Amino acid sequence: MKIALIREKYTDFGGAERYVASLAENLALRGHEIEIFASTWKTRSEEGPSEALAFRPVLRRVPVVKGPSFLQILSFAFSVRKMLQGGRYDIIHSFERTLYQDIYRAGDGCHREWLIQRRKIDPPGKGLLHRINPLHRTLLWIEKQIFSEEGCRAVVANSRRGKKEIMTHYGVPDNKISVIYSPVERNRFSCGRKLESREKLLSQLGLKPESALLLFVGSGFQRKGLAAALRALALLPSPAHLIAVGKDRLAPYRRLAESLGVENSVSFTGPISDVAPYYQGADLFIFPTIYEPFSNVCIEAMAAGLPVVTSRINGASEMIIEGENGHVIEDPLDPAEIAAKIRAGLEISGSRIADANRSILEQLTWKHHLDQVLDLYEAVRDEKGADRRRITP
Incomplete structure (x- = not known):
């Protein structure tokens, strides 16, 4: 399959970025063609030849408008959508809150739920500021687009609790959300x-x-x-x-x-x-x-x-x-x-x-994780193919 992965800041070391790097490499080792869309990236191989990567992904730089964080988020979302609409990918898998994807991995959870939980530690009155803060308003707006009926074909939650939050806040049907736990090395x-x-x-x-x-x-x-x-x-x-x-x-x-x-x-x-x-x-x-x-x-x-x-x-x-x-x-x-x-x-x-x-x-090995991800990819690819056949006269 030809697969596009979306991660705003890409690096092959550290946290969520390491997950995307490992996923890309594991998918490539199984024979898939991988392209990563990011606004910035840094790999170990750029720091010197001693740690050369076994896998060198095709990296597509997404232009982002400099300015306040909410403006950068919006510009990344619109820019990557424009870039992807012109391509032919079997799967578009996003790890960011963006506006054009087949599969969205809710690795950062549900922003609406986070705003509820943070009231426990915020000083009085901070909740009102969050409601008018352009950053939170932007994230909630994009999140709502993603979880709408047309926002994506499938959602990946990394816990049962995360799946329940998305269903509760946005009414996403149960069968549209797959729980796939993160792997560990x-x-x-x-x-x-x-x-x-x-x-x-x-x-x-x-x-x-x-x-x-x-x-x-x-x-x-x-x-x-x-x-x-x-x-x-x-x-x-x-x-x-x-x-x-x-x-x-x-x-x-x-x-x-x-x-x-x-x-x-x-x-x-x-x-x-x-x-x-x-x-x-x-x-x-x-x-x-x-x-x-x-x-x-x-x-x-x-x-x-x-x-x-x-x-x-x-x-x-x-x-x-x-x-x-x-x-x-x-x-x-x-x-x-x-x-x-x-x-x-x-x-x-x-x-x-x-x-x-x-x-x-x-159950948290990379092999088991990749099997689950690829099962989902194949189901989504087949669904896209069926839709195209219905549209084509």
């Missing part, structure tokens, strides 16, 4: 030398062996619950140490840690390109987010054999077997509940976690 995060990795991390942080190492990974600390994690840390018996990996303004969280008296029990690393050593050395992964369609960091932690404590509203909580490979937080703003779930998580044995994760991780 299991070998990249698994570790057969846990003790050695832990000792190395303790030494790096200057901590004693009896310290319980809690790991938080995620940029955008407000939504992902770092403040709640710090408040929970203050309720834990020492020695417990929280490692916060990710990009955001650190000053507010340093001040919060100081006010809670845990400034010496938390390490802020900033963004890190390779988080695997932290997964392999930590004792528990904590992620009390207030909204997350499906957090890849949780399944990366699972692949490393860590107990995971995360919020019910995180789609990745659907991978948690309560008390077997982690615990689910019902109220991500309740430090007492989070602290209790952390204590319980630290008591789960590694063998118990491995047993619980075995069948789950087998």
Whole structure:
């Protein structure tokens, strides 16, 4: 098949972009012709020949008007539509809120639901500002177009919760939305030398062996619950140490840690390109987010054999077997509940976690994921072909 993938900022390392890069490469390895539409892109191969890519995609640069974020989003959506309307693709698969696609992957969730959930942490009156903010109005307008009857042929949600949100807010029929969980590169995060990795991390942080190492990974600390994690840390018996990996303004969280008296029990690393050593050395992964369609960091932690404590509203909580490979937080703003779930998580044995994760991780391989994606592609391609035959006299 000739397949167009849409991602505004394309890179083959890091987060959602790495997913698109891996999908493109895996599709190419199965013999499909791939073109990626993006406004900017950067690949490892551009940084030097030592990490040359096994797959070099055809990259189509989409022009974007410079200016406020809402204007950039609109210009990307209209520009990529114009470019794609002139081409002949078996499948157009978008990972952005755009205006022309066969399949839309709702990897960022449902913006309408996010605005509802963020009221829990926003100051009074902020909700009114959101309703008139041109960025939110733009995202809601495009989202409404996508989920309309003519917006796309199929929607991919990365969790059952995400599917339910789309159906609730936009009335999209059940049979139009496929739940396809994100895959995880299991070998990249698994570790057969846990003790050695832990000792190395303790030494790096200057901590004693009896310290319980809690790991938080995620940029955008407000939504992902770092403040709640710090408040929970203050309720834990020492020695417990929280490692916060990710990009955001650190000053507010340093001040919060100081006010809670845990400034010496938390390490802020900033963004890190390779988080695997932290997964392999930590004792528990904590992620009390207030909204997350499906957090890849949780399944990366699972692949490393860590107990995971995360919020019910995180789609990745659907991978948690309560008390077997982690615990689910019902109220991500309740430090007492989070602290209790952390204590319980630290008591789960590694063998118990491995047993619980075995069948789950087998369903999160790239092979299984790609089989599901290609089944959907073939169904959509056949539907498009049938429509063309009906139109052609």
